[in-house]
Amino acid sequence: MPTPFWRSPEIRDHISTLDRSGFAVEFLRRNAAYRRDYARLQRRIARRRVDAAAECAAFVHRWGLCFCPCSR
Template sequence: MPTSFWRSQEIRDRISTLDRSGFAVEFLRRNATYRREYARLQRRIARRATDAAAERAAFAERWGLGFCPCSR
């Protein structure tokens, strides 16, 4: 994503209204490393090559995430 996108007034206005968790979501969804790791996690789970719950827990721990039980 071009850095000029982050500098647009519309994006700055939207980001300025976010709470901490909202800002974290916006940061992570733009983080290439996070997106690659998440895609790898999803592929491993889809192949059933891993314990899905354990992998998700390890992923969440690595990235400092917390999930509500309803999102699983």
């Protein structure tokens, strides 16, 4: 997402109401590298060529998460 969009009044107002974890979610969902990495993780797990738990743990560690988004 382009930087100017983050500065729009609507987004700025929304972001100002978020707690730390809410802001982190908003940041990550707009982060192209995170989205690519997550999509890659999902493809690898879907192909069943990797240990899903180990791959998810590595993903969590790589992004500094305190949850595993692939366990839904």
